Amino acid sequence: MGLIAPLEPQDSPPSLADKAFAAIRDMIVSLELPPGAVVHEAKLIAELGVGRTPIREAVRMLEQAKLVEVYPRRGVFVTSVNISDLASLSEVREVLEAHAARLAAERASESERQELAALIEESRGKDKLDRRALIDLDRRIHGCIYRCTHNDFLETTLDEYYVLALRIWFLALDRVERLDEAVSEHGELLEAIRAGDGTRAERSMRRHVQGFEQAVRKVL
Numbered sequence: 001m002g003l004i005a006p007l008e009p010q011d012s013p014p015s016l017a018d019k020a021f022a023a024i025r026d027m028i029v030s031l032e033l034p035p036g037a038v039v040h041e042a043k044l045i046a047e048l049g050v051g052r053t054p055i056r057e058a059v060r061m062l063e064q065a066k067l068v069e070v071y072p073r074r075g076v077f078v079t080s081v082n083i084s085d086l087a088s089l090s091e092v093r094e095v096l097e098a099h100a101a102r103l104a105a106e107r108a109s110e111s112e113r114q115e116l117a118a119l120i121e122e123s124r125g126k127d128k129l130d131r132r133a134l135i136d137l138d139r140r141i142h143g144c145i146y147r148c149t150h151n152d153f154l155e156t157t158l159d160e161y162y163v164l165a166l167r168i169w170f171l172a173l174d175r176v177e178r179l180d181e182a183v184s185e186h187g188e189l190l191e192a193i194r195a196g197d198g199t200r201a202e203r204s205m206r207r208h209v210q211g212f213e214q215a216v217r218k219v220l
Helices: 016-029 041-048 052-064 083-107 110-123 131-148 152-171 179-194 198-219
Strands: 068-071 075-078
Touching (some): 016 052, 016 152, 041 052, 052 068, 083 179, 083 198, 110 131, 110 179, 131 152, 152 198, 179 198
Antiparallel strands (some): 068 075
């Protein structure tokens, strides 16, 4: 299973380009394709088992997501990561994620609140998870919160920014000490959303995003 589930309408199966985009994005975020790496079209065609057209469409989508840069006659390269990116990204995420948490608390359906309860229970077993599993849990928690906003535009935007933040997290993964603490913070956040407490959810999410920036900044 990939680290990041592509956002797709429930009644529309993903296209080959969407699948290629999700797969290559996963490679970039997990640093299988590190910053500055060349994105080889022929290699991706062979690895992913799709044609040239879906790969090129996926590259176009990755360029829009600021994960690759395309240089005519030179090739496609994975974008670099600068510490200034972290501050700028956190400024945006702090506002949007906090607002999303409030909306989720106000708008989550009963079935979604049950999903939140399941994630709360799963986060209690964080001590049994390795770092990759903790990051996958973090991704699923944020994805659930985004869906609970019932705002497709906000969900798509948050997903794009989350991917950029997750990539930075992977760069610092071996040196960040607060990974399990971040998952613990989600317990309070998810409880607030499940209880419909928008103010507490907003405050908890803002604190979580700020903590992420501070922890990563210490080691980058």
